[in-house]
Amino acid sequence: MGMPGVGKGTQASRLRDRAGVLHLSTGDILRDAVQAGTALGRKVKDFMESGALVPDDLIGDVIGERLGREDARAGFILDGFPRTVDQVSILDRVLKRLDTELDGVYLLGAPEAEIVRRLSGRRVCPNSTCGEVYHLDSHPPRSAGVCDNCSSALVQRPDDTEDVIRERLKVYRDQTLPIARIYGERGMLVEVEATGDPDTVFARLESRMVKSS
Numbered sequence: 001m002g003m004p005g006v007g008k009g010t011q012a013s014r015l016r017d018r019a020g021v022l023h024l025s026t027g028d029i030l031r032d033a034v035q036a037g038t039a040l041g042r043k044v045k046d047f048m049e050s051g052a053l054v055p056d057d058l059i060g061d062v063i064g065e066r067l068g069r070e071d072a073r074a075g076f077i078l079d080g081f082p083r084t085v086d087q088v089s090i091l092d093r094v095l096k097r098l099d100t101e102l103d104g105v106y107l108l109g110a111p112e113a114e115i116v117r118r119l120s121g122r123r124v125c126p127n128s129t130c131g132e133v134y135h136l137d138s139h140p141p142r143s144a145g146v147c148d149n150c151s152s153a154l155v156q157r158p159d160d161t162e163d164v165i166r167e168r169l170k171v172y173r174d175q176t177l178p179i180a181r182i183y184g185e186r187g188m189l190v191e192v193e194a195t196g197d198p199d200t201v202f203a204r205l206e207s208r209m210v211k212s213s
């Protein structure tokens with residue numbers, strides 16, 4: 001967990017490559033649904049574009065279904081979920097049903113000015129089978145505006161505009177930060193400083209990881 005743009009997706013995909021387990025980003029699942037124009041996508045589009053959270057019951061259905069699939073059996077990294085107190089309860093129920101538990105909850109932190117810099121410079125590949133994430137300064141594509149992997153034209157996410165970034169930060173403080181306290185009280189929260197380049201952050205994160213038995 002961590003503020004919008006702190007680097008959750010960047011670190012989770014490195015961890016997925018290292019650990020060989022599923023990376024489950026609720027943001028990516030919802031964006032794919034919007035792009036594909038599914039019933040879920042139509043329900044969530046306006047929430048996402050305004051910077052609000054999508055209703056908990058919709059997210060609960062998505063997570064319950066996704067974690068029940070075969071490819072989640074070997075383990076999973078949750079990125080962007082849970083992010084409300086009610087979603088913590090939803091996750092508790094899903095984990096109990098699957099007879100599994102979390103190894104740890106990692107809270108990435110960086111100053112707000114750095115967050116705004118990361119979000120405003122982010123460019124993403126819109127091809128849902130690729131989805132590579134770039135940054136104009138810290139991780140530019142080899143050829144300006146073009147994805148290195150699949151040659152699609154890179155785009156800016158619709159929620160990466162100044163007004164929506166401000167709203168997302170407010171939503172994070174009001175609705176998501178309180179869950180850090182819950183996991184702290186359960187003795188599961190590990191705070192990781194997310195300043196520095198992605199490799200530096202990954203080394204820090206890995207050094208703090210709780211090893212699964």
Ligand code: AP5
Nearest residue numbers: 004005006007008009010026027054080118122135197198
């Ligand atoms: P979601 O997609 O989860 O967005 P977010 O939490 O706002 O996080 P981001 O994806 O913006 O950032 P990130 O932390 O992954 O950073 P990244 O690695 O890309 O959610 C979007 C929306 O979906 C929500 O607003 C909501 O509407 C809905 N939603 C999703 N989950 C939900 C839920 N559970 N409940 C309800 N609604 C939900 O990095 C950002 C940029 O910085 C990139 O350009 C990257 O290259 C760069 N960067 C990363 N690390 C570094 C570094 N160390 N140094 C320099 N640059 C870096």
